[in-house]
Amino acid sequence: MIVGEQKPLEEIWSMVREHRNVLLLGCNSCVAVCHQGGTKQAGVLASLLRMQAAQEGVDMTLEVDGIERQCEHDFFMHMADVVARADAVLSLACGIGVQFMAEKYGATPVYPALNTTFLGAADQPGFFVEKCQVCGNCILAATAGICPVARCGKRLLNGPCGGVSNGKCEIHKDLDCVWRLIVERLEALGRLDDYEKLFPLKDWSKDRAGGPRKFKVEGQQP
Amino acid sequence: MTETASAPDAVGEETVAAAEKKAGPSSWDARILAFACHFCAFAAADLAGIMRLSYSPNVRIIRLPCTGTLDHSYVLRAFERGVDGVFVAG
Amino acid sequence: MGSKPFEYTPQAADVFTREVMARSGQNIVACYQCKRCASGCPVAEETDMVTPNRLVRMVVLGDIESALTNKLTWKCLFCHTCGTRCPNNIKTGRIADTLKKMALDAGIDPQQPEYKNFHRAFFNYSLRWGRINEIGMMGEFQLRNMWDHLRRGNFVAIISEVASKSTLAWEMFKQKRLHLSFHSSKGRDEISRLYKKSAGRKWI
Amino acid sequence: MDLAYYPGCSLYQSAMLYNHQTRLIFARLGLHLHEIDDWSCCGATSAGKINDFMAIALPARNLGIAENSGFSELVIPCAACYSRTVVAQKQLQDFPLLKNEINQELSQKVKDNIRVSSTLDVLQREMGGGRLAAIDLEKLEGFRPACYYGCMHTRFPYDVPVADNVENPRAMEEVLKAIGIKAVDWNYKTLCCGASSVIYNTECALDLMAKIMRDALARDANCLVVTCPMCQMNMESQQEKFCTKHNIKERLPVYFITELIGMAFGFSKKDLQPEDDMFTTGMDWTQLCGDSV
Amino acid sequence: MKEDREQIGSVVIVGAGVGGMQAALDLADSGFMVHLVSRDSAVGGTMAMLDKTFPTGDCAMCMLAPRMVESSRHPNIRIHTLAEVTAISGVAGNYTLTVNRKARYVDPARCTGCAICEKKCPVKVPGEFDQGLARRKAIFTLFPQAVPHTRAIDPEHCLYLTKGRCRACEKACDAGAINFEDSPQQFSIKAGAVLLFPGLEPYDPTVLQELGYNRWKNVVTSLQFERILSASGPFGGEIKRPSDSRHPKKIAWIQCVGSRDPHNANPWCSSVCCMYATKQAVIAKEHDAEVVPTIFYSELRTFGKDFDRYAARAAEQYGVRYVRSMVSAVYEEAGTGDLFMRYVDKDGRMVDESFDLVVLSIGMQPRKDAREFAEIFDISVDAHGFPRTSRLSPVETSRPGIFVGGTYQGPKDIPETVVQGSAAAAAAMEILDRSRGREVKEVTLVPEKETGAEEPRVGVFVCHCGINIAGTVDVKKVAAKAAEQKGVVHAQTVIYACAPDGQERIKDLIREKGLNRVVVAACTPRTHEPLFQDTIREAGLNKHLFELADIREQCAWCHMGQNEIATEKAVDIVDMGIAKARLLKEIKPRSVPVTHAAMVIGGGIAGMTAALSLAEQGFRVHIVEKEARLGGLAAGLLQTLEGENIRDMVRRKNLQIDDHPAITVHVGTEVNKTEGFVGNFTSTLNDNSEISHGVVVVATGGNEYVPVEYGYGESDKVMTQRQLERMLTVKRLQPEDSFVMIQCVGSREEPHNYCYRICCQDAIKNAIAIKEKVPSAQVTILYRDIRTYGLREDYYTRARDLGVRFVRYEVDAKPQVTADGSRFRILAYDPVLEQEIILPADYLVLSTGLRPRPGNRKLGEIYKLTRNEDGYFLEAHVKLRPVEFASEGFFVAGLAHGPKTIDETMSQALAAAGRAGEVLSQKELAASGIIAKHDREKCMSCLACFRACPYGSPFIDEDGRVSHNEVKCTGCGICATLCPAKAFQINGFQDNQITAMIDSLTEGWVAGRHTAKTRTEQKDDRNCKCS
Incomplete structure (x- = not known):
């Protein structure tokens, strides 16, 4: 939303x-x-x-x-x-x-x-939190459904930076390190192996860097 | 939902109000609109009457079934139309 | 109220409590420690913090030593304020009375020998003559005090005693309170028979 | 009306005045006091400290004598004697075996058919009735007494019925009201004066008496009225002492209630305090009442 | 019990306090005719005198007044004031009662409650309602909000009735309501059941003169202090002391005055004083921050739900000082009126302290005539004069068909009284199952006229109310101004609009002039709106096309002597009413049919009791029990403190349930889901069976706490009280056996900082049992506060008399247990002697409480039922709705709601059954008129309403979008305020209606400011000229 x-x-x-x-x-x-x-x-x-x-x-x-x-x-x-x-x-x-x-x-x-x-969700009634940065190339399948692009202070794709302390982000002290959340959830899902896999370079071409994006529902006439 | 702000009046009124405020509270004729819950504050206003307690006549009360019903717009509209104070009791 | 923990022995406590209850006629175990008695006690400041409620507690827990040797037992004025206001109708004054008797029975030296001496003098005098003659009774009282002091070799006390009591006597005499007449009752025989009957009785 | 009368030891000694006045005003009220024969000491508070049996047996003897004298009511002016006798009577009722044991030794047996009353009980009852109508009452002015009851009017070491309010007795006030005197209300009507402890625990007793004195003064009382010889003696004979100790400047006369009644009944000071005898109160009450007496 | 003879569908309730009214409303709402007999001239009882109530601080009158009004208006309730029952004959189901009504000397049919008579009356006497702190007249009402508001003449003080002269009231009364010819009347009432709720009498502490009541002016009773706190009390809510009206700073409360005192007063604990003293101290502090409150007590009995925390807050946040020492005497300082007293502090030191005001926390006792009262009804009473009831049937008396409750049954607080009100109502409904609806008359009305398409035609009626309004407000002018308003086709004044002739006039004009909106300018809508609504309905108008403008209470009465200003204000108020009335719409409340069955979740003693009651009332019941058999925790108990056999009772109830054709038991099952709403639920159990039901009773019980403290589990000689109870039935005790019991194991400490109510009684019950079996055995109970509240205090006394030793311990110095061979040595610190004590013991008994069931969380989530921080279900209102949830159709009973004893559980279960039965007895459930209307077209399901609604009426519908269940809605309007799409509007308080009122007001009033200003200027000019 x-x-x-x-x-x-x-x-x-x-x-x-x-x-x-x-x-x-x-x-x-x-x-x-x-x-x-x-x-x-x-x-x-x-x-x-x-x-x-x-x-x-x-x-x-x-x-x-x-x-x-x-x-x-x-x-x-x-x-x-x-x-x-x-x-x-x-x-x-x-x-x-x-x-x-x-x-x-x-x-x-x-x-x-x-x-x-x-773009965010109502975590609690009246409290909205950003969840998506519309990067155009979703990687949530590999990150236990938690987006490091939107929710990591540094947009890191391969694990946390060295600044994590007590599970919190070094940029925003009250922000949970998204990679900690990802690892915990992967563990809970029994898929910690996914964490070991290295991300290849992410295809940022679908991000807005290339100018406004367009989308057409199949079969729709302009 | 069209409304025109009565600018000249409002200005005059503001000035008057300000001037009167300076002159001291005795000459300032504040007009208060109260919103009162049917079950408590409205009952209290009744009780004041029953006990023959006297208070300033410059208060008018609108009864609500519960102050939960008090919409922002009521308060704003009252101010917009020049009441000096809104009193919500419930 | 020592610093060492008190060893509570339920059965022994029970025996002691029962004796105090029987002799004083007070249902001591009924106490629920509301402290009304303490708050109303006119001598509570002078008893080293042994208040009536604490005295009751000592009896109930069977702390025999504390119960027989504390100051309240001896300083109690027998004014019955405690018992009057006690929700459980415990007359601590009568407990104090009982404990004094038990202390004397046990050969414990009274904390206020004068107290003992006064009542002993009064009682004996009444038995002997059937009526009290104040000067005579006071004389007996003084003799008892002197004897106590002598026993302890406390000669300073004797001197101050004589001084204070003669002042009192002089005061009373000035106020025409001292009378030299003598009264007695013929019923002394009956009284002494009754007294014989009372021998060995711990309670009524 | 004829009543048996038990004066007790102190009314023959230090409280002789009380005996004299009681007899005087009772006679004026038409109440005839008959001192019982050969009464003996009730044991006062002392007997109970030494011997519980004798604490009952001593008053029992007097009860027996009174009951066999044919009167239906026994009047006792001294608060201590009254307390002992009432308590013994109740205990004899509650413990019939004990009563038998004691009766065995008594020539005059206790039958439990007499009413034991204090002087105050009788005065309250009789002065409330029609007896006052026959008496020309002197109007006593200027008296603002604090009625001091002490411990023994309402508190007993054994449960006996108490007619007055235990904590705020009113009997003296009512009697005084009947002779036109309004007493002040105050805190310490029934606080202990220290009683006999004045002899062996003097300081404590003096402190208590000072407390009583202070409140009476604060309430603007100008005299204390009592019914107990012990209270009277303590409050009066120790007054100088406790006032000095507690830095109290004022002094108050301590009257037996009989004295005020006597004055109202028109007795002169001489009647109430015969000069030829060896007693008087320590206070000069003519200062207070002026020439009206 | 149910005989064939004719069952009467009426019930007589004696006593119209909060308990009696609760029972009356319950019965009246479920189809019984109720006669509410009150000795006083008005209903309300003791609660009406209270300022605020613990622990919520709600204003007592605010809670009570709506009930008083409701009782007086209910078509099935007849209130008989100044009346007493003098005789009763017949049997359960068919009683005949003789009632004596005293003369009131004021005709209720004519009296308008204007109180002019009161003003004219020359006689002043101390007012009983203000506890003698203020004076009332000889013609009076008990209190300003009294219902009925008809005055009454007190014949003992009325000059005319005593001396034959005066009649000032008669001259003053324009309505001609004074009737000196009135005489006592006797009449008889037939009733199927009789409920006795005569209430309590406050203890009169005059006899305890050492405390100075009625002697020192600044010693007041707690009830007097309630009046002092009350805004309608003698000092207008300011805390003043009686001697000199000074604001007291240091205030002392002395507890247990008249209670727990078998020597000088009453032996029982009055149950409420610890809490109300705490409340009074807190409120006093709120009134005046400089107040320093001190409470002198001997044991703090804050045993109720959330009470311990309340007291802790009082101490920590409000600085209420608790001194565990009873005061022996209160003395007055000569001259100042201050009070001083001496008490012993915890070290045994004497402290002298002075206070400005002393409050005596007086207890409650049966009325003076309690025995004669019981004789009239031929019910047996206990030694104290309380009616004899059983812990296992707490509202039943010795006579069938006569039920009791409230403080008459025993000391208790308001919620427990309300619970027993509903419980007694349920008990009556059980025996009167066949006569429900028999005595109640249904009214047929003319068909309602359709006015939807018409232009507004407003009629305005301005009431003189004798001279009440007309004496201050120029009513003619108000009517004339009203006539000028848009849409007004008729405006006039009436002398008494509420009088029968006034109402006829309104009806005639509706018909004559075709009025389709009616505005009456008179008194408050809180009492009179329903009356006028009925009037216009009788003339064929929808009753919601009515608006009442309050120009009496809120205008004439508070601006007396300012006639011009009051008239201006009245004009404004009436114009606002007209502006709203023009936009009023017909409201036709929806109604839904009711499934006459209940689902009871939990088959413990609460569930069984509720189920049996509902079945006896004539409804189908499904019991859903998780375990394999019914009985719950009670199945493990043997007897009550009073010695009643619990095991037999459980067995009996089991058999009754087995035999009852209307009860289906689902053992070994749980509820999976429930759909629907009040009157129409469908639940699916985990065995896939489906139940249709109209209500849900949550009676899921609690768990026994299994201690981890004091070596429990390490030796079989360490046991809980319940284990000890069972051991005592099988084991022979030795003469030298010694027991040590430790109280509050696992309770009254964070995170379980609350009292379980049952543990003190359990310990005392077992201690008595031990001493009775083997007197030489020794029992010592280590406790924090013994909480044998109410009549249970007798057993505490009995235990002490038997020689059970009680030693207090403090929470920061808990007993330490060490094993000593097969025995124990317990090291405890006795705060009385300030001494450590070593207690030897053969058995160590732990008094453990309960815990909420973990399953409550899930159940709470399924039904959206809230729980408190301790995990117990939270009732709709702590005081007045103790067995219901905020969500309609859900009821709670027993340990699921909070710790309680077995009798309290049974009372609450019956009450839940009564309240549930009231719902089930309806043919259909009609939504109230004043509710939120939801426009699904505008709604975009943002869920704001769904989340905020306290009643759960907006819900996510089958299509995934928000819908609104009007049956649950109470019209609070929170949804309407929050909705960003403005999809909600409140009937009768729509945005356009309120806005119209604001606009109307500001047009006349604020625009008129310039005139006001001009007036001021003119005045100034005049002043200039004068000078």
Whole structure:
């Protein structure tokens, strides 16, 4: 799931303060699950902005709405009028949604209300942790289902570095050394032999280093 | 869900409020909106009446079935529309 | 309350407790150590921290030595405050009384010879004459004290005794409290027969 | 009303005044005291320290005499004698075999048909009734007594029924109220004065008496009222001593309750404290009551 | 027990405290007609006097008031106040009772509870409710929240009734409710069963004058101190001392006043004082941080669930000082009113200390007339006057069909009283299985009008409430303003809206003017909303199309004398009500059918008792037992402390269960999974059998702790109390045998820092047995605190009388055991003598407690049932819902819930059966109206609601997405607040409704600020002119 974090109010305010009609558009998918970008949060943000406007003496109309996903054309079907009324859109979607809208509505400025932070999971309710770096070439089969790319401070692929102390990472003292976790799990699975195998050089060509990646569902026409 | 901020009013009000604050609490007429749980705080407000306890009349109470129902938006809306304080009791 | 552990011997403790209970008429084992007796005891400051509840505990655990030689046993005023407020109706005053008798029976020197002497003088006087004549009784008391001091060769004590008691007598005389008349009762025979009957009785 | 009367040894000696006053005011109340024949010492607290059997047998003899004298009630003014006698009576009831043994030696057997009362018991009962109506009461002014009961009015070494509240007795207050005197309430109505320990454990007794004195003074009492000769003697004869020791400046007179009643009944000081005799209280109470007496 | 003669479907409950009310509500909810007979003029009992309750610190009145209101409104409950039962005849199932009702002199049908009469009454007498600390009038209610709120005249003090003049109240009462002609009445009630919950009498410490109560002003009882703490008490919740209203700093509590004192007071332990003193000390400290609390005690009996930790917190966090020494006397310092006392410290030193206030922790005792009371009902009582019950049938009296409970049965705390309330109700339901529903009348109503499509047509009724509202608020103006509001088609004032004529008027206008929303501006919705809802329902409107605006309690009464301001506020309140009313929607609660069967997990004594009770009540029961046979831990016990035969009882219950056609026993099985919700569960067992049931009773029991301490297992002469009990039945003891018992083995220390309640009693039971068999044998019990609470104290006394020695030890100086040939030498430190003692022993007996079953964790996970940190299941509410889980349809009983004795287990099992039976007796379960509505279209299954809901009503449905079970929902709204997609809305409190209220208010009120400001300015101007 994509995890995002709402930007500071001052930053958002500075983006929209020049506009008179702003649409706050929530995205009721990933970023809603982490309580940052859903319709409800759009409403709360609108309230805060309204108060900011009032305090600064700015006359501004703020409209709140929300759609299922801001990365699909079809969900915008009923949005045409709403967007047209606004001189700017403040999107509470992840970076994908913001760009998607920016491309879709060329003439209307679209601002991000969120910083898109990472791809992660809810370890506990309300606590999100990064789990994947979308490297495009998954090696989890060999690492007991635990990703050293995303979760090792140094992205090491062949065992821990020398800085591990008490099973913790030397970069982040509160972070478990991912290689310790991998070894423990391999041991539990009875597959410690996998650890002995050396990783060949990882094929980083599928990582984003080569520019934006594309994907087409088989049989789909462009 | 469209709302226009009444900017001139708000400004005036802020200034007034600020001026009044400076002048001292006696002349500042704070307006408080309370959200009260049906089972406890609302009951307490009733009890205050039953016991004929007098308190400032500048409080209005909205009853909720439980303060669990208190949505962020209620508080924000109240502030947006100019109440000076929100009191949540439950 | 020594530093050496006390060896509790259940059977011996039982025998001792039973005797104290029978002689004092108090259900000592009923004590649950609430310490009301101690808190209300007017002499508790002067007993080297042997409070009534501790005295009871000594008896219950069969610590015979401590029970017979502590200060509380001798300093108890017999005011019965402890027993009155005791939830288990234990009159520690009567236990103290009993322990004193047991101590004397056992030939233990009283910690306050004057105490013993006073009550002995009073009791003997009442037996002898049937009524108390204060001057006579006090005289007997003084003689007993003197005898004790003499026995111990404590002549300083004799001098201070004479001095303090003559002051007291003078005070009382000034306040017209001392009387020289003599009283007695004819029932002395009955009393002495009863006294004979009491011989050897440990308890009523 | 006729009552048997047991004065006890001290009322013939150091507390002669108490004997005199008790007889005086009882007579005025129409209560006729008949001193029982040839009574003997009750053993006081001492007998029990030496000989448990005699502690019962000594009062038993007096009980026997009183019961056979034909009266239904025996009045005992001295608190110690009263305590011993009541306790012995109850023990004789509780242990019938013991009673038989003692009776064997007595010429006047204990039958257990007499009521034993203290002076205070009788005064409380009779002054509460109609007897006062016949007496012209003097109005006594300026008395703020602290009623001091001591140990022996409500606490006994054996379980006997106690009519008054054990911890906060009110009998003296009620009697005084009947003659128009309001007593102060205070802490140490029943605290021990040290009793006979004043003789062999003087310092401890003095400390206790000072404690009693201090609270009475703090409550603004101007005299102590007692019913126990031992308390009276201790609080009065030792007063100088314990006050000096504890740095107490004030002094208080210690009255037998009979004295105040006597005054209210209109007896003169001379009546209550005959000069020709060898006794008086140590205090000059005329200062307090002025010419009203 | 069940005779053929006619069974009456009514039950009489004597006593309307928390226990009586619990029983009343249980019975009324499951189809019985209940007559609640109260001697007082209002319901509530002792709990109503309390400020807060231990160990949660919940406000007692906040918990009790809803129940009082519910009892008074329940269609199946009739409350008879100022009434007493004077005679009873008949047999179980068919009793006739004679009830005498005293004259109240106030007509409940007319009285509106306005209290004007009270103000006018010239007579002041010490108020019993405030324990004499404040005064009440001769016309009065016991307390402000009293139910019924009808005043009563106290004929002993009323001037008119005593001296024939005054009648001030009559003149003041506009409603004409005063009736001096009222006279006592006698009537009879037929009932199938009688429940006695007359409660307790607080011990009166006046007789113990050494403690100074009723002598020194600053010595108060603990009940008085509750009133002092209470916000509605004599000092408005400020801690003041009676002599000079000064705030006391040093406060001392003296424990066991009137309790554990066979010489001067009552021999029993009152069970609650250690805890309430701790609570009072903590609350006092919370009220005023400068308070320094000290508790003088002799034994700390904090034996309940989580109590030991509570006391530890009190000491560590709140600085409550515990002094293990009883105070002998309390003296007053002349002049200051301070109190001083002397106590002996742990070293035997005398300490003199002065305090500002002394609280006597008074115990409880049977009412003065307890014996006469028992005679009326012809039930036998024990030596103390408590009704005779058995530890194995704790709510049954000597007379069939008459049940008892609460503090009348014996000293106990609130949850145990509530448990016995439900237990006694269950016992009554068992014998009245055929008459359920017989006396209860069902009401037929006109069909409900569909108003969904209509525009709002609001009618507004502004109540004068005599002069209660109209005296302060200009009601005419309020009505006129209301008429101006959008959607309002009618607005008027009424003298008494709640009076029958007022209600008729409302109904007429609904019909005349086609109103489809009604707003009444009157008193509080907490008491009156249901009444008006019924009124509009009778006129064919959905009852949720009603809004009550509170302009009495929350306006007129608290702004008296400020008429203009109060009127303005009332206008705002009414406008807010109208704004909401316009948006109100019809609510039609869903209902679901009920499977009339129960699944009881665990076949120990709790499970067996609950199962038998439910089966007797007429429901099918499945017992699921892990072991091969029923009986649980009780099967290993021989007898109770009181000597009742447990083994026989277990055997008897086994036979009853075998014979009962409605009970199916699944031994050797466990539950694999359970699906569904209250009323409709399906469970699969590990033998693949499937059970349909409507409720789940969790009675999984506990484990005996197997000690690792003191050489257990190394010699057969080291044993547990339960092993000793069995040994005593087979082995001949020698005259010289000596036993040493050690208490608290494996308890009251981290990580098991709680009391097991049973060990002290077990030790004493066995010690008595030894001494009775062989008096010369010696028993010494090494203990920390002997906790023979309640009437069990008699056995502690008996053990001491028999010569059992008790030696205390301290947790940091535990006994040390060394083997000495075949014997033992135990080195213990006696804190009394401050001396080490060596005790020889032939047998070493360890008093071990229990442990929660490890399986509780799994069960908790399956059902989402929470456990406390010690692993015991956590009830829904510590005080008032002690046998239920927060999740509907789940009940708990016995050791699974926490350590308890066998009688407490049986009471709780019966209570669980009663509460479960209440659910099963319903034809269908209707969800409450005020619940969350879930819009699945908007929901994106983020699981926020699923995780946060305390009642488990959102669930992951078969399609993998979140759905909402409305039957479990209580309408708390947490889901609605959290939902990022706003998929939840609360019925009657929807976002748009609340927002409309805010908007309405801010429009009139905040916008009006400028006027307010202008007014101020004008005032200033005027001032200028004047000067």
